[in-house]
Amino acid sequence: MHELPVTESILEIALRHAIQADARRITELNLVIGQLSSIIDDSIQFYWDIIAKDTIAEGATLNFKRIPTQMTCQECHTAFSPQEDDFACPNCQSQQVKVSAGDEFYLESIQIDT
Amino acid sequence: MNNRIPVVENILSANERIANQNRQLLEDARVFSINMMASPGAGKTSLIEKTVSRLGTQTKIAVIDGDIATSLDADRAAAAGAIAVQINTGGDCHLDAIMLHEALPKIDLNEISLLIVENVGNLVCPANFRLGTHKSILIASIPEGDDKPYKYPGMYRGVDALVINKIDLLPYIPFRMDYFRQGVEILNPGLETFPLSCQTGEGIPAWLDWLTAQLWK
Numbered sequence: 001m002h003e004l005p006v007t008e009s010i011l012e013i014a015l016r017h018a019i020q021a022d023a024r025r026i027t028e029l030n031l032v033i034g035q036l037s038s039i040i041d042d043s044i045q046f047y048w049d050i051i052a053k054d055t056i057a058e059g060a061t062l063n064f065k066r067i068p069t070q071m072t073c074q075e076c077h078t079a080f081s082p083q084e085d086d087f088a089c090p091n092c093q094s095q096q097v098k099v100s101a102g103d104e105f106y107l108e109s110i111q112i113d114t
Numbered sequence: 115m116n117n118r119i120p121v122v123e124n125i126l127s128a129n130e131r132i133a134n135q136n137r138q139l140l141e142d143a144r145v146f147s148i149n150m151m152a153s154p155g156a157g158k159t160s161l162i163e164k165t166v167s168r169l170g171t172q173t174k175i176a177v178i179d180g181d182i183a184t185s186l187d188a189d190r191a192a193a194a195g196a197i198a199v200q201i202n203t204g205g206d207c208h209l210d211a212i213m214l215h216e217a218l219p220k221i222d223l224n225e226i227s228l229l230i231v232e233n234v235g236n237l238v239c240p241a242n243f244r245l246g247t248h249k250s251i252l253i254a255s256i257p258e259g260d261d262k263p264y265k266y267p268g269m270y271r272g273v274d275a276l277v278i279n280k281i282d283l284l285p286y287i288p289f290r291m292d293y294f295r296q297g298v299e300i301l302n303p304g305l306e307t308f309p310l311s312c313q314t315g316e317g318i319p320a321w322l323d324w325l326t327a328q329l330w331k
Contacts, residue, residue, distance in 0.1 A: 009128055
């Protein structure tokens with residue numbers, strides 16, 4: 001449901017960087033989105049096709065690099081992707097684990113024509 | 115010519131900028147502020163009523179209520195003694211920094227020392243949008259079930275304190291507190307936690323003590 005403001009924000013950032021670089025067109029956007037960010041790619045694509053129309057980003061391809069949630073055990077240092085209903089370390093069953101990836105939520109780069 | 119331009123900018127950077135402005139406005143007026151988030155029915159408004167009615171005599175409190183529609187929650191906050199402002203998001207599932215920015219001028223910030231922002235009831239979207247408040251508070255409740263940290267990790271990860279409401283229902287509902295707390299601890303180590311019941315009042319004093327200690331002296 002909050003994909004519309006997210007998509008608007010993506011467009012604003014991309015246009016700002018493209019204009020600074022004297023771009024004629026934006027052809028690709030490379031987004032990095034962690035699993036903990038709860039964003040649905042299809043919805044962003046849906047809104048993108050509408051709001052990027054008539055801008056230099058119209059028709060640009062959205063590339064989503066999805067980063068799975070990763071945890072690291074603080075005791076045996078195993079890195080793992082947690083199960084749905086259990087975050088314990090699969091190697092030593094420790095509960096002393098920390099989230100090491102999955103919070104990412106940024107526009108990494110854009111591809112432009114000048 | 116085809117060029118790749120590095121950007122590396124947080125997708126909600128525009129929201130972050132406005133959030134920082136909100137924070138500055140609040141700090142200039144020495145107002146401590148919290149963003150209360152929870153699923154619908156967890157007890158946000160009930161906890162606000164309790165907080166306002168117990169602290170309201172010595173602390174001037176304003177409540178900004180975000181809802182998709184209606185002013186029912188703001189009415190309850192006002193009845194409890196707070197200055198209340200309603201934001202109707204018109205369908206949006208969360209508050210963002212701009213909505214708060216537009217609501218802040220409706221309050222004389224120099225008149226208050228505590229601002230409570232009641233977010234739209236939702237365990238997903240509000241987690242992504244910083245408002246500029248000092249602390250984010252999540253209210254969980256026993257009937258929601260003990261699996262919520264595992265199902266909504268993004269929300270549990272981003273908050274500064276956790277209220278576990280409706281603990282008076284623990285004898286009637288299967289809720290593995292250890293399992294719940296393990297999930298919370300992994301997502302948000304050392305998170306300040308307040309088990310309480312708005313119905314019986316149990317645990318409310320610890321919550322109020324913590325909140326009072328955050329206020330500007």
